[in-house]
Amino acid sequence: MLDRKLIREQPDLIRRMLRDRHLELDLQPLLDLETRRLEITNQVEKLKAERNQANEHIAQKKKQKADIGGDILAMRKLGETIKQMDGQLKEVESGLQAALLSIPNLPHESVPRGADESANQEVRRWGMRPEFAFTPKPHWELGDVLGMLDTERAAKISGARFVVYRNTGARLERALIQFMLDTQTQEAGYMEIFPPLLVNRDAMIGTGQLPKLENDMFRTAEDDFFLIPTAEVPVTNLHCQEVLQQGLLPIKYAAYTPCFRREAGTYGKDTKGIVRQHQFNKVELVKITHPDNSYAELESLVLDAENILQKLNLHYRVKALSTGDMSFASAKGYDLEVWHPGGGRYWEVSSCSNFEAFQARRANIRFKDSEGRTRFCHTLNGSGLATSRLLPAIMENYQTAEGGIEIPEVLIPYVNGKRKITPQGEFA
RNA sequence: GGAGGGCUAGCAUAACUGGUAAUGCAGCAGACUUGAAAUCUGCCGUCCAUUGCGGACUUGGGGGUUCGAGUCCCUCGCCCUCCGCCA
Secondary structure: OOOHHHHHHOHHHHHHHHHHOOOOOOOHHHHHHHHHHHHHHHHHHHHHHHHHHHHHHHHHHHHOOOOOHHHHHHHHHHHHHHHHHHHHHHHHHHHHHHHHHOOOOOOOOOOOOOOOHHHOEEEEEEOOOOOOOOOOOOHHHHHHHOOOEEHHHHHHHOOOOOOEEOOHHHHHHHHHHHHHHHHHHHOOOOEEEOOOOEEOHHHHHHHOOOOOOHHHOOEEOOOOEEEOOOOHHHHHHHHOOEEEEHHHOOEEEEEEEEEEOOOOOOOOOOOOOOOOOOEEEEEEEEEEEOHHHHHHHHHHHHHHHHHHHHHOOOOEEEEEOOOOOOOOOOOEEEEEEEEEOOOOEEEEEEEEEEOOOHHHHHHOEEEEOOOOOEEEOEEEEEEEEEHHHHHHHHHHHOEOOOOOEEOOHHHHHHHOOOOEEOOOOOEO
């Protein structure tokens, strides 16, 4: 949510920034509502001041046992008027709130301006594409032949865009999650969190998934819970409605959770393999920071995510997202894309964002600064990383001419010291 | 699912039969001090106004009764205790 004072005082700035995001938004209705809100507020507050004064009189007269019948009669009408105006004010306020909740964040000045993903800027790349003396297979072939991934049986029990990890596939998936959590908690100073996977509506509004993206979320009809689309939702909202001590910042959390997305409107897209699923596993990194440090914390967050790929020795590139490609709540973001030799393309395995105070304002996450003032924190998050894109990358990059898969060095301790998966689909 | 108790500022605690939210701790600024502690003063939830005075709102959310609601009524949420069910 944007600061309404900023909207009121610098509407042209807001218009320009949103235009940078390729959003032609007519701010006028919102500004009109805000003007109306101030008008009504001023009027009704005068009446309330009058009422408060009169009430004080009545209370005093009553104490002296004087007759107050006439005063009460006179106040009745005023009470009615106030009630009516409060009703109007409430209507204006809820309209205003709805409008505010659906406006995306403003892009930071350093974000590349552009219409879509083609305007994203490559910031750096690490490692090289591996050379194969044979034609590398895509992960869905490997997964099928080696008995690691079973999408057909998943379809029977759930449907399209689900997968059953089996045998070495299940084990490798679990090893990856463990490895990523260990790295982030032991080397990068994140605290491990394992949150609920069902959250309430307020939490979804707090991080910005709602109201805009309700159609992309799984929702339980009976209780109005949402299956989390990312651990960002429960973990960031851990501190909603709180005032944090400045000394606690930055707060750094790492959380493994399954993530659930309806992927509405993607029918027929990325159906090969497991890169786009209704349920996938992800280790998420969340930071709650002082506003002065959030951009430095964003850079180090990206490095923390990159660290996983480097340890796995996977070639990747980092892209600064353009104004046309960044997410709703983000002020600035980077994507990490890893090379899939079998598929012959890069896939996003992480997206790291600074939301500045956008989420903090919605979720009411504040801190006391060194002047004793209560201010909004900045929130950040990034995947560290998503396994549905990472496991395929490992399978495709580490496949052998014989048709098996080597285990990356760092994962060997996590699979009981085994060094490879044989062409028969067993650890060895 | 049922019964009872509770929810007041960062924390902790008050408020007569309804009369308009008090206090302590912590924090911030200032005064005093060589410095600190102690002490004193102000600030210490949100909004509006601001040349100056100020005003309104805020007792988990929403609604009702009333001239007036922390207090009474309805409703929803959450926490605690117990019963039932359950991995």
